[in-house]
Amino acid sequence: MFENLSDRLERSFKILKGQGTITEINVAETLKEIRKALIDADVNYKVAKTFTDEVKKKALGQNVLTSLQPGQLMVKIVHDELAELMGGSSVDVNLKGSPAVILMSGLQGSGKTTFSGKLANLLKSKRGKNPLLVACDVYRPAAIEQLKIIGSQVNVPVYSEEGNLNAVQIAQNAVKFAKQNNHDLVIIDTAGRLAIDEQMMKEIANIKAAVNPQETLFVVDSMTGQDAVNTAKEFNDRLNFDGVILTKLDGDTRGGAALSIRSVVTKPIKFVGTGEKMDALDTFYPERMADRILGMGDIVSFVERAQEMYDEEESRRLSKKLAKNQFDFNDFLSQLQQIKKMGNLKDIASMIPGVGKALKDVDLDESVFKTTEAIIHSMTPFERERPDIMTGTRRQRIANGSGTSIQEVNRLLKQFDDMRKMMKMVSQNKVPGRKK
Amino acid sequence: MGIFQLFSKDKQETLDKGLERTKTSVFAKLSRAVAGKSKVDDEVLDNLEEVLVTSDVGIETTLRIIERIEKRAARDKYIGTAELNTILKEEIAALLSESNQETAMDFEAEIEHKPYVIMVVGVNGVGKTTTIGKLAYQFKKAGKTVYLGAADTFRAAAVEQLVIWGERVGVPVIKQQMGSDPASVAFDTLTSAKANNADVIIIDTAGRLHNKVNLMNELTKIKNVMQKVVPNAPHEVLLVLDGSTGQNAFEQARQFTKTTQVTALAITKLDGTAKGGVVIGISDQFHIPVRYIGLGERMEDLQLFDKDKFVETLFEQH
Numbered sequence: 001m002f003e004n005l006s007d008r009l010e011r012s013f014k015i016l017k018g019q020g021t022i023t024e025i026n027v028a029e030t031l032k033e034i035r036k037a038l039i040d041a042d043v044n045y046k047v048a049k050t051f052t053d054e055v056k057k058k059a060l061g062q063n064v065l066t067s068l069q070p071g072q073l074m075v076k077i078v079h080d081e082l083a084e085l086m087g088g089s090s091v092d093v094n095l096k097g098s099p100a101v102i103l104m105s106g107l108q109g110s111g112k113t114t115f116s117g118k119l120a121n122l123l124k125s126k127r128g129k130n131p132l133l134v135a136c137d138v139y140r141p142a143a144i145e146q147l148k149i150i151g152s153q154v155n156v157p158v159y160s161e162e163g164n165l166n167a168v169q170i171a172q173n174a175v176k177f178a179k180q181n182n183h184d185l186v187i188i189d190t191a192g193r194l195a196i197d198e199q200m201m202k203e204i205a206n207i208k209a210a211v212n213p214q215e216t217l218f219v220v221d222s223m224t225g226q227d228a229v230n231t232a233k234e235f236n237d238r239l240n241f242d243g244v245i246l247t248k249l250d251g252d253t254r255g256g257a258a259l260s261i262r263s264v265v266t267k268p269i270k271f272v273g274t275g276e277k278m279d280a281l282d283t284f285y286p287e288r289m290a291d292r293i294l295g296m297g298d299i300v301s302f303v304e305r306a307q308e309m310y311d312e313e314e315s316r317r318l319s320k321k322l323a324k325n326q327f328d329f330n331d332f333l334s335q336l337q338q339i340k341k342m343g344n345l346k347d348i349a350s351m352i353p354g355v356g357k358a359l360k361d362v363d364l365d366e367s368v369f370k371t372t373e374a375i376i377h378s379m380t381p382f383e384r385e386r387p388d389i390m391t392g393t394r395r396q397r398i399a400n401g402s403g404t405s406i407q408e409v410n411r412l413l414k415q416f417d418d419m420r421k422m423m424k425m426v427s428q429n430k431v432p433g434r435k436k
Numbered sequence: 437m438g439i440f441q442l443f444s445k446d447k448q449e450t451l452d453k454g455l456e457r458t459k460t461s462v463f464a465k466l467s468r469a470v471a472g473k474s475k476v477d478d479e480v481l482d483n484l485e486e487v488l489v490t491s492d493v494g495i496e497t498t499l500r501i502i503e504r505i506e507k508r509a510a511r512d513k514y515i516g517t518a519e520l521n522t523i524l525k526e527e528i529a530a531l532l533s534e535s536n537q538e539t540a541m542d543f544e545a546e547i548e549h550k551p552y553v554i555m556v557v558g559v560n561g562v563g564k565t566t567t568i569g570k571l572a573y574q575f576k577k578a579g580k581t582v583y584l585g586a587a588d589t590f591r592a593a594a595v596e597q598l599v600i601w602g603e604r605v606g607v608p609v610i611k612q613q614m615g616s617d618p619a620s621v622a623f624d625t626l627t628s629a630k631a632n633n634a635d636v637i638i639i640d641t642a643g644r645l646h647n648k649v650n651l652m653n654e655l656t657k658i659k660n661v662m663q664k665v666v667p668n669a670p671h672e673v674l675l676v677l678d679g680s681t682g683q684n685a686f687e688q689a690r691q692f693t694k695t696t697q698v699t700a701l702a703i704t705k706l707d708g709t710a711k712g713g714v715v716i717g718i719s720d721q722f723h724i725p726v727r728y729i730g731l732g733e734r735m736e737d738l739q740l741f742d743k744d745k746f747v748e749t750l751f752e753q754h
Contacts, residue, residue, distance in 0.1 A: 226492050250648075251646070
């Protein structure tokens with residue numbers, strides 16, 4: 001996430017590196033670069049301007065800190081400002097109410113239906129809710145069908161009324177249905193609509209008035225450009241929504257929309273969508289996001305995600321082996337199984353500080369797991385424990401045994417070696433970036 | 437209006453209406469920027485920068501345009517506000533022109549090598565399926581036999597969505613189960629369409645983020661498989677871009693071009709408040725023509741892109 005913006009900012013900070021104090025001149029150059037980088041990252045023109053003005057004020061006020069490198073100081077100032085701009089601490093969804101009602105809104109193609117499914121899944125599995133999904137997109141071909149399929153994927157019932165074009169009525173009936181059937185949570189998916197479509201905006205305002213939701217969420221594509229502020233503002237004026245959902249963050253968008261929306265409508269970003277799978281969503285943490293923007297990685301999310309999946313005993317054993325550099329193919333194999341459970345490999349790896357950037361152009365192919373497992377299974381127990389003894393004949397035998405080529409075996413051995421080095425670095429905290 | 441005869445009058449009105457938001461906002465700002473000034477000063481250029489940047493033109497393209505104008509101002513010593521509009525139009529048209537010299541393929545045009553295969557690609561949620569429905573409608577209206585291939589076998593109900601469009605327009609849709617191999621669906625579609633002597637085949641594909649290597653490689657496979665039925669297929673790889681997308685559209689264009697050799701662009705959702713300015717830079721940098729623009733959710737809401745008209749409409753004074 002946001003690698004490009006971090007790259008740009010890192011480059012702009014280099015201008016300051018090696019200079020003793022922050023002066024009007026050197027800060028102006030850096031700020032110009034930052035502003036360009038922000039605009040390039042789709043931060044709204046005006047927001048970017050305000051942001052750099054603010055950073056400038058703070059930077060010039062701190063010219064006496066000679067002990068710090070100006071570059072580091074600027075990183076800190078920019079980081080703090082970014083975090084502040086994206087809002088204080090994280091804000092939870094409001095689930096009080098029987099049933100609690102959550103209403104989705106947003107433009108076409110922003111990802112409302114997919115997110116509805118993810119949210120239902122999350123609140124069901126982590127909060128013990130009994131959700132009901134409601135199909136109120138009565139316009140787009142097969143939209144109801146789509147929600148039904150998603151509902152069946154996450155095992156959540158979907159309320160729909162075939163042939164009824166009155167979305168307000170469907171929403172009302174759904175809430176009644178939920179009450180009668182002990183659903184304590186209702187998630188209403190709606191049609192995508194343009195903010196300037198008067199009729200459609202009226203419709204969603206009417207749905208909101210009719211069902212009085214605890215949460216109205218505005219779902220927005222993280223790749224959105226300058227128009228994000230206008231759309232967010234229009235929707236907010238009409239719906240006074242409670243939070244923003246940022247989708248498709250698993251892409252390589254710089255995601256400037258996150259900054260601008262937050263500053264224009266002052267509503268918290270509550271979740272981010274990070275993939276097409278039903279568990280690919282994360283809570284939004286402004287601090288972590290600011291870290292990510294500056295290329296400091298997101299170690300907290302990484303640890304949390306890992307903790308959910310790993311048993312403690314196993315990780316303690318593993319970290320010992322890592323520290324001693326005894327990590328072998330047996331561990332690798334068992335880690336593969338664990339990692340597969342954790343989700344997308346690249347997403348996970350990119351949470352580690354410093355690694356995201358290193359992996360930017362690395363192809364982490366998940367289907368490679370299969371071949372990898374086959375190769376490891378073709379090794380003798382001795383070879384698995386001693387990855388450094390692989391001679392040419394051993395490699396050839398392994399390739400034959402696993403139905404792969406010697407090139408593939410070599411590639412794996414190389415990858416394993418790199419991985420070992422990387423893990424050693426991580427375990428010894430040698431990764432640059434995070435200080436706090 | 438001679439150069440715009442590609443559009444019939446009613447089509448032109450739809451386009452004007454659709455682009456009205458784009459036009460008035462860009463132009464209103466621009467008029468404000470130059471109002472009461474007799475020459476291009478820094479303030480005007482600053483305002484111009486804001487206008488272009490907030491239209492998603494992007495900082496690089498914006499700076500290029502501004503640089504050109506500054507040079508001209510320095511050379512001519514004096515540029516009146518009236519001239520500024522002309523220059524702007526010329527500059528933007530110049531950026532678009534290199535890639536858009538050939539006239540867009542008209543729906544009525546004779547097809548030389550039947551079947552003409554169009555593969556539609558793009559990231560999630562840009563409007564691929566809807567665009568295909570609209571394209572099918574246009575080709576059918578022009579008297580062409582059209583086949584659609586539901587090769588988005590991944591997204592929930594994507595097949596159903598295309599089937600509904602097929603019914604609406606009245607063209608056959610070749611499909612398999614959700615989760616089946618998209619290349620196999622494309623193969624079936626081409627085989628069936630070829631046997632029935634179809635004119636145009638449009639293949640829908642699943643939305644995919646351009647940084648997912650596996651998914652991008654899948655597109656190459658679909659392409660290769662299609663060539664087993666129709667050599668040279670696909671004749672057109674249409675990358676659909678969401679008009680409200682910001683600078684990431686560049687990266688989308690870059691990656692999709694790398695994997696699938698995109699030959700044309702379609703820009704959707706231009707009936708909203710988004711300006712679609714990013715197209716200018718993309719078309720310029722990757723030399724890919726913009727072929728279609730989407731202006732709404734109805735079957736009729738698709739137009740052939742016309743560069744001159746696009747620029748004209750963008751800066752037309754009302």
